[in-house]
Structure formats: C-alpha cells, structure tokens
Amino acid sequence: xxxxxxxxxxxxxxxxxxxxxxxxxxxxxxxxxxxxxxxxxxxxxxxxxxxxxxxxxxxxxxxxxxxxxxxxxxxxxxxxxxxxxxxxxxxxxxxxxxxxxxxxxxxxxxxxxxxxxxxxxxxxxxxxxxx
Amino acid sequence: xxxxxxxxxxxxxxxxxxxxxxxxxxxxxxxxxxxxxxxxxxxxxxxxxxxxxxxxxxxxxxxxxxxxxxxxxxxxxxxxxxxxxxxxxxxxxxxxxxxxxxxxxxxxxxxxxxxxxxxxxxxxxxxxxxx
Amino acid sequence: xxxxxxxxxxxxxxxxxxxxxxxxxxxxxxxxxxxxxxxxxxxxxxxxxxxxxxxxxxxxxxxxxxxxxxxxxxxxxxxxxxxxxxxxxxxxxxxxxxxxxxxxxxxxxxxxxxxxxxxxxxxxxxxxxxx
Amino acid sequence: xxxxxxxxxxxxxxxxxxxxxxxxxxxxxxxxxxxxxxxxxxxxxxxxxxxxxxxxxxxxxxxxxxxxxxxxxxxxxxxxxxxxxxxxxxxxxxxxxxxxxxxxxxxxxxxxxxxxxxxxxxxxxxxxxxx
Amino acid sequence: xxxxxxxxxxxxxxxxxxxxxxxxxxxxxxxxxxxxxxxxxxxxxxxxxxxxxxxxxxxxxxxxxxxxxxxxxxxxxxxxxxxxxxxxxxxxxxxxxxxxxxxxxxxxxxxxxxxxxxxxxxxxxxxxxxx
Amino acid sequence: xxxxxxxxxxxxxxxxxxxxxxxxxxxxxxxxxxxxxxxxxxxxxxxxxxxxxxxxxxxxxxxxxxxxxxxxxxxxxxxxxxxxxxxxxxxxxxxxxxxxxxxxxxxxxxxxxxxxxxxxxxxxxxxxxxx
Numbered sequence: 001x002x003x004x005x006x007x008x009x010x011x012x013x014x015x016x017x018x019x020x021x022x023x024x025x026x027x028x029x030x031x032x033x034x035x036x037x038x039x040x041x042x043x044x045x046x047x048x049x050x051x052x053x054x055x056x057x058x059x060x061x062x063x064x065x066x067x068x069x070x071x072x073x074x075x076x077x078x079x080x081x082x083x084x085x086x087x088x089x090x091x092x093x094x095x096x097x098x099x100x101x102x103x104x105x106x107x108x109x110x111x112x113x114x115x116x117x118x119x120x121x122x123x124x125x126x127x128x129x130x131x
Numbered sequence: 132x133x134x135x136x137x138x139x140x141x142x143x144x145x146x147x148x149x150x151x152x153x154x155x156x157x158x159x160x161x162x163x164x165x166x167x168x169x170x171x172x173x174x175x176x177x178x179x180x181x182x183x184x185x186x187x188x189x190x191x192x193x194x195x196x197x198x199x200x201x202x203x204x205x206x207x208x209x210x211x212x213x214x215x216x217x218x219x220x221x222x223x224x225x226x227x228x229x230x231x232x233x234x235x236x237x238x239x240x241x242x243x244x245x246x247x248x249x250x251x252x253x254x255x256x257x258x259x260x261x262x
Numbered sequence: 263x264x265x266x267x268x269x270x271x272x273x274x275x276x277x278x279x280x281x282x283x284x285x286x287x288x289x290x291x292x293x294x295x296x297x298x299x300x301x302x303x304x305x306x307x308x309x310x311x312x313x314x315x316x317x318x319x320x321x322x323x324x325x326x327x328x329x330x331x332x333x334x335x336x337x338x339x340x341x342x343x344x345x346x347x348x349x350x351x352x353x354x355x356x357x358x359x360x361x362x363x364x365x366x367x368x369x370x371x372x373x374x375x376x377x378x379x380x381x382x383x384x385x386x387x388x389x390x391x392x393x
Numbered sequence: 394x395x396x397x398x399x400x401x402x403x404x405x406x407x408x409x410x411x412x413x414x415x416x417x418x419x420x421x422x423x424x425x426x427x428x429x430x431x432x433x434x435x436x437x438x439x440x441x442x443x444x445x446x447x448x449x450x451x452x453x454x455x456x457x458x459x460x461x462x463x464x465x466x467x468x469x470x471x472x473x474x475x476x477x478x479x480x481x482x483x484x485x486x487x488x489x490x491x492x493x494x495x496x497x498x499x500x501x502x503x504x505x506x507x508x509x510x511x512x513x514x515x516x517x518x519x520x521x522x523x524x
Numbered sequence: 525x526x527x528x529x530x531x532x533x534x535x536x537x538x539x540x541x542x543x544x545x546x547x548x549x550x551x552x553x554x555x556x557x558x559x560x561x562x563x564x565x566x567x568x569x570x571x572x573x574x575x576x577x578x579x580x581x582x583x584x585x586x587x588x589x590x591x592x593x594x595x596x597x598x599x600x601x602x603x604x605x606x607x608x609x610x611x612x613x614x615x616x617x618x619x620x621x622x623x624x625x626x627x628x629x630x631x632x633x634x635x636x637x638x639x640x641x642x643x644x645x646x647x648x649x650x651x652x653x654x655x
Numbered sequence: 656x657x658x659x660x661x662x663x664x665x666x667x668x669x670x671x672x673x674x675x676x677x678x679x680x681x682x683x684x685x686x687x688x689x690x691x692x693x694x695x696x697x698x699x700x701x702x703x704x705x706x707x708x709x710x711x712x713x714x715x716x717x718x719x720x721x722x723x724x725x726x727x728x729x730x731x732x733x734x735x736x737x738x739x740x741x742x743x744x745x746x747x748x749x750x751x752x753x754x755x756x757x758x759x760x761x762x763x764x765x766x767x768x769x770x771x772x773x774x775x776x777x778x779x780x781x782x783x784x785x786x
Contacts (some may be wrong), residue, residue, distance in 0.1 A: 342507075
C-alpha cells in the first residue's frame, strides 16, 4: 500500500547499498526493514536519516530501551502505524518486559487523557513551571 | 487564558478539597498546580483523574523519571504546552540531567522526523514486526 | 501574536465588509471576533468560509449546542487554542450547563486515552464494525 | 496487524475474565470487541479502563448518542481507525440517523478546516472569550 | 474497511450523480475515486466539498503541483493515509519529478523534527516574527 | 515561557557559537532567532539540526519559497506556533505575495477538511493510487 516501491538490493544505487551495508553491520543482522528500502529511492535522504538515527539511538545518558519506548510514545501520538510496529519490536528485542510494556501503555493513555483535559480547559501555565 | 476559572481552596467543594489534600499528602508539598484547580469545577472528574494518575505514575516496572519523560514525549506530539511545562519540571525534580534532557529532545525530534517520512511514503509493515 | 494583522471595518474591502454585515445580521450582534478580521485580508476565502460555516452550524438533525460541543472536541484534539475558546464560549451562549461541560471534558479525556491505547497496540478492526 | 495478540477467554487471567463478564452484563451482549482482548494482557489496565469507560459513557447530562458522536470526533482528529469504526458502530446502534451522521461529518470537516485557518494565521484570542 | 458503503452511479441520487458528472468533466476522465462515492450518501455535503475543492485547487497564484504537494504535507502530519495516496498520485500526474518528491519528503521530515524540538522546548516567538 | 533558557552568545560553548557563526554567514544577517539559542544548551544537537536544515532548505528541485510554504503547512497541522511564525516570516522574506499566502491558507484549510472527512468515513484507498 506504499506510495513508493520497495527496492531490493539489486535495484538500488551503490550509494544506497552502502548505507544498507552499514545498517547490517551496526545491527549485526542481514535483515533490512521496509523503511530503508522505501527511502533508498533517494540515497542522500537515506544516508542522512540513517546517520542521524544511528547516532541518536546509540547508548548514552539514556538507555537504548528507554529510547525505544520514547519512540513508541511519540509514534503513537502521531498515529504512525509502521513506526509503532517497528519500535515496539525493537523495544522487545532490547528486553522490554510485559510489565514494562503495560506501564508504557498506561502512561501513554494517561498522557493522552490529561493532554485532552488540559487543552480543552486551556489551563494557564503555573509560574513555578517556567524556566 | 483558561476557558474555566481556577478555584481557590475556599471556592471548591469539600469533595474537591479532599482530593487536593491527598495530592498534597502524596507529593509532600503544599503547592497545587493550576490543572487541579481547573478540574475542581467537576469533583468527580477531578477525583477520577487524580486517582488514576497517582496509580499510573507511581514507581513500578518503569522508573518514575522514565515515566515523566514518556509524558513529555506524548505531550510534545500533542502540542500540549501546559503538559510539557509541568512534566518537564517534574522530570527535572526527579533528577533528569542536562545530558538526559538533550537525548530526550533528540529522540523526540528523530521520531517526529521518521514518523513523517514513513507516513508520507506509506511504508507497509514488515511481516517480521507483526505479533 | 498573529502572523497577519486584524483588519478594522474601515481597513477592509467592500466585499469583506459585506460578509461581516451578514455575520452581524445572522448572529444578531455587532461583535465580530478576530478570526473574521484576520480572514478579511482574503475576501474570497472569508466569504467561502462564512457561507459554509453558516450552513453547517445551523439547526438541523443535530442541535446547535451539540454541534458546538463537537467543534470543541475536534479543536481540542487539534490543539487549536483560539477555536477552543470561541466554541466553548458559543456552547455556553447556547445553554451548555456545567454538568454538560463536565461530561464533554470527560468524554474528550476518555477518547484521547483509548485512542492512545488502541493505537499503541494497533488493535485490528473487528469484522462486526465494518460496513 | 496488532503488536499484541488477542486473548480468548480461555487464555486470559481470571481477573481479566471477570472484567469481560461485566462488559457482557452491562452491554447485554456476549460479543467482546478486540480492544478488550488486547488489553487483557494487563488485567489492571483492562479493569481501570473499563471501569472509567462504563462511568463516562453512561447516560447523564449528555445523551449517550451525543457522547458516541463526540468520541468519533476526537478519534477522527487523532486518526484512530479502530476507534472510528467502533464508535461509529456504537452511534448507529444508539440510533444515529443518516441525517445526523451527515451533519456529524460536516461539523468535523468544518472544524478541521477552521482549526487549520486559525492556527496558520495564529489569530489571537478575543478578550470576550476569556473566562 | 470504510464505515460507509461506496455508492455506484446507479445507487446514488440524481443530485449526487450530477456532482460526479461535473468531476468527470473538470478532470477529463471517467474515473471517480472512492472519496466521492463515500460522500455521495450526503449529496449536499458532496456538492459543497467538490465545489470548494475545484475552486481551491485550480491554477492561481500557486502552481497546481505546489498545491498538491502542500496537500500531501498537511495530510502526512494528519496521518490521512487515503489523502496521502490520492494527492501523491495527483502530484505525480501533474509532473512531480523524483527529485522534487525526494525534497518534499526531506522538508516534511525536517519540519516534523523541528516542530518536535521547538514544541518540546516551548521556545518563545521572536519579536521579529510578529506582524 | 520556554522550558529552557535562551543562551546569549557569551553564555554558550565555543562549539555552539561556531554554529551560530555559520548561521549568520549562510543567512547574511546577524540576527539569530530564539530556536537556536534554546538548542545551544546541547551543542551536538544544535550542530546536527542546523547542518541538516541548511541542506534541506537550500535551493534544489523545489524553490526555497515552496519549501517554506510546505514548512508552514506541516507546522500548522502540528500546531507549532513558533514554527508557523518563523516560517511564515521566512516565506514573506523570500517573496511570498498576499495572493500566494491566501492560496496557501485555502489549501491548508481544504486539506484539513478532507483529511477529516476521509478519516471519519475510513474510505479505502483506490487500487489506482497504489504504487
């Protein structure tokens, strides 16, 4: 149902294939998910997106699992079905337990709910919350 | 700029005031932020919202700081200014470092970006991501 | 904070002023809210928007108060601060009680919450719900 | 396409099954839609969500049909496909006529349109609309 | 998966069929996409929507191709799958090159990203940007 | 009302200041808008965001003015007030006429409206629109 075709390794440019090779090397897996095969139509966009993603999602001050859960949270509020599937799978691959997943869902639901209440009432920001 | 007034303790019902007393007790602080004073017009809605929030945001399988960051992530995607202010303040109060905040921002920005790319291209979900 | 100026009656074209005259006549009030003064820079867009709004919000199979509450619900999910202010005021002017407003808030909050849960879990649509 | 499996009655915990029994009793129907079977992985979240939904959607100051239409409005702005299907079906089951449905659509479309216009122009809120 | 059926020419009212005849005439094609067959249940809504769309998307100060790309941009941020499919197809039919499509995607991704960063940090508007 | 402070040139790191110098050089102006002063708390995020923005918004297959209008369209659907202000100002600086602005608004409003109608009716994608 994509509006672009998914390119096989043979159908893409050498520049795009080099990005896929780096994805495989960094992830230690031969599997390439559809997002990258769709982006491969534009090798420069593919390269820039992967370079940034690799950097942002690497271990740092936040745990990679926390980063995947944050990704699921944003993607849910944006109703990005593909992103929810891929980052929920990534969170599970990084060890998300069923209890953690249940709490992730509960926080998302709670945040959506109070986002709605606060926005509907147009509550003014407390002075105490300003930097 | 609210579409409802903010009720002082004296202006609200006894039922609403009892909820505020519980908020103060649980948080160990006398400060009550505007959200609750706006909700106090409807004591039943106030009570249900607080009861659920108290439960969802308590320590569990996820760290309370992680929960606050998830809350900021959802609230950002929903453009809830008040919620972003209050939960960023809460995350800082729970120890969020500048480095953690920078990574939170970077993940939000990355997720928004790929949400847009994936949605614009309508990338089909990989079989590997389905439960 | 607008990115366009608000035009006074004297600053706008005759075509725009004629639309404002119709707004005043239909509403039985001299007051013109800022939205129309901002749109007046483009008299054709102003005229088309008002003509459609007048038609859509008129009494029909749904009560005008119900229509205003639906407007608040959509505007909240879209985080349109101005629209929430203006349509909450319109709902009150059309008789929305405090109890009705409380239930409107509760339904918005509930819908936001289950929107988040359903989307996060990517629940497949039941056969029973398909037309 | 869910990221969680849908649990049959036999696969879920006794606590979850008790919630489903209450759903059946309240609705006077044996049919359980997928949302609850997905939530059943987390019995506490299932119980809290159903308890709140039952309360919020019950007859009150607003008619249950109006509540279902509000639910559709929010779910549309949030692009929640499942929620749109289930609450449109619920609205029809509660007697929504074709004329009412047409007006619901028209109001949603109108609100989306003026949300866009107002937000793009960043129209400042009129003093008259502030509480 | 629609919540409404799609009406064939024979199943719709004469008023609705007249709108479809105009769509065919304006577009110089017999093909009618599903959106109009779904809207045909409400001939007045169908007529109003088509009349406005025909006017808005016609050549003017902006090129029709630019208008289609703007439509894709809005529809992506709103996660409207159908709209993304139909307006990407329309943009291609109006001559959008692969290079233009790649830049459209890149701008959408960039805008989503900085929308997230700006909103998360709640950056105040510069005086220089106010009208 | 930011949740971060805005750093003056003197308060930021040398790495951040070097990015601002490049912004000034590329834009041929001493003015630095608040977004960059907020991002300057995290020099790496600042540098990555600017490097990408500079590349994406440069002249290419799409005109820089068209890119600014696309940015406004996405930012409106995401309700990013700051982004709407800054990119509307940028579009005007790049020559957007009042007539073009009026059509930009009209397309945004139209897209929002049909996004709502299509999503509410859950119209299935036509075979003709699939790649």
